Amino acid sequence: MDDVRKEFESLEELKPCPFCGCEMHLEDDDAEYRLVGEHKPSCYYDGLRNSIPRTAEVDADIKEIHETWNARAERNPVDGVETCPHCGVVCSCQKLKKGSWMMEGDHAMDCPIFLLFDDYPVFDTKTECLQCWNERA
Numbered sequence: 001m002d003d004v005r006k007e008f009e010s011l012e013e014l015k016p017c018p019f020c021g022c023e024m025h026l027e028d029d030d031a032e033y034r035l036v037g038e039h040k041p042s043c044y045y046d047g048l049r050n051s052i053p054r055t056a057e058v059d060a061d062i063k064e065i066h067e068t069w070n071a072r073a074e075r076n077p078v079d080g081v082e083t084c085p086h087c088g089v090v091c092s093c094q095k096l097k098k099g100s101w102m103m104e105g106d107h108a109m110d111c112p113i114f115l116l117f118d119d120y121p122v123f124d125t126k127t128e129c130l131q132c133w134n135e136r137a
Helices: 002-010 056-060 062-070 126-134
Strands: 024-028 032-037 092-095 101-104
Touching: 024 062, 032 062, 092 126, 101 126
Parallel strands: none
Antiparallel strands: 024 032, 092 101
16 A cells, blocks of 8 residues: 555646646545646536546556546537547437536547546536536646
8 A cells, every 4th residue: 555655645746727727636545536726617528526446457557647637639620519628439418308508428448538528517408508518737
């Protein structure tokens, strides 16, 4: 465990949130890792729970978690909608059966949106969904 802590402390700094620009850091306890930041209320990541259960395999790949978060794609809006800031996939705002809206896209398997978060934000209106998604730091 001491070797993991040393590697954890020596990792490069995490890039800020690509949506709101808040500083990010990785917290760890004996059970899990969490990406944490003081997101703005309008941030796509605000209120989302993320956790990575601690296992020997995850401890060995802690550097990869940093690299995954720090990966950024070029901005390339399509029809006024920003692509995913991490993997660059084209996304769209989809209406759910309950009448709410959510961004969807075929994110890369190593994209933090796909890999690190337990859920996706849901919005009352399409406009709110697009505004939140299109906000970039």
